[in-house]
Amino acid sequence: MSALLDVKDLRVSFGGKEVVKGINFSINAGEKLALVGESGSGKSVTALSLLRLALNAKISGQALFDGRDTLAMPEPELEGLRGDDIAMIFQEPMTALNPLMTIGRQIAEVLELKKGASKQEAHQRAIELLIEVGIPEPERRAAQFPHQLSGGQRQRAMIAMALSCSPKLLLADEPTTALDVTLRLQILNLIGELQKRATWLCCSSRTI
Ligand SMILES: Nc1ncnc2c1ncn2[C@@H]1O[C@H](COP(=O)(O)OP(=O)(O)OP(=O)(O)O)[C@@H](O)[C@H]1O
Numbered sequence: 001m002s003a004l005l006d007v008k009d010l011r012v013s014f015g016g017k018e019v020v021k022g023i024n025f026s027i028n029a030g031e032k033l034a035l036v037g038e039s040g041s042g043k044s045v046t047a048l049s050l051l052r053l054a055l056n057a058k059i060s061g062q063a064l065f066d067g068r069d070t071l072a073m074p075e076p077e078l079e080g081l082r083g084d085d086i087a088m089i090f091q092e093p094m095t096a097l098n099p100l101m102t103i104g105r106q107i108a109e110v111l112e113l114k115k116g117a118s119k120q121e122a123h124q125r126a127i128e129l130l131i132e133v134g135i136p137e138p139e140r141r142a143a144q145f146p147h148q149l150s151g152g153q154r155q156r157a158m159i160a161m162a163l164s165c166s167p168k169l170l171l172a173d174e175p176t177t178a179l180d181v182t183l184r185l186q187i188l189n190l191i192g193e194l195q196k197r198a199t200w201l202c203c204s205s206r207t208i
């Protein structure tokens, strides 16, 4: 069986300085893989590079997703994968969520854009997703803006958004670093449950 993601000799440099120096790994469907390394070792850059989201980066190597190289495919093809087959959860939800849009609308918009859902279908599914990630009073929360949620709820909302299109691969860049210790455990347990549905590449500077 070929791997869901096969990364070969990935090298990333900024302005001539190489920060990812030929990393190789592969993940099969249903697996969970953690990239562990000290701060600045290139975990975030690795995850971002797989979707060509690392700004001003010069990237070489191969990242075969379902046999197609995300580093070489045309931009429209990659745009089709982003948020759909491959989703990403970022370290700090406040920078990843749109502060001017309600949580429900942000999740619904992904479903409208990527899955062609109607406004009503997308809203309904957004509520279901908020329930799945354990947000109480989902109707009320869906109508709120990111700053009106707690840190843990924001992180859950971001997980709900990432899962909205049932991605085959989820890139989680330090999904719990911004949270306090008790919440970290809850979110990791949640990720553990949800992992049964998606394959994970998790980046962390500590063992999780
Ligand atoms: N856009 C950029 N331009 C220039 N250098 C960058 C850029 N993004 C990252 N770097 C550099 O690349 C290296 C790797 O950074 P990266 O963010 O991947 O580290 P990390 O392993 O995720 O660290 P942390 O655990 O602190 O999140 C660092 O030296 C960083 O300064």
Ligand SMILES: [Mg+2]
Residues within 6 Å of the ligand: 043, 044, 045, 173, 174
């Ligand atoms: Mg990082």
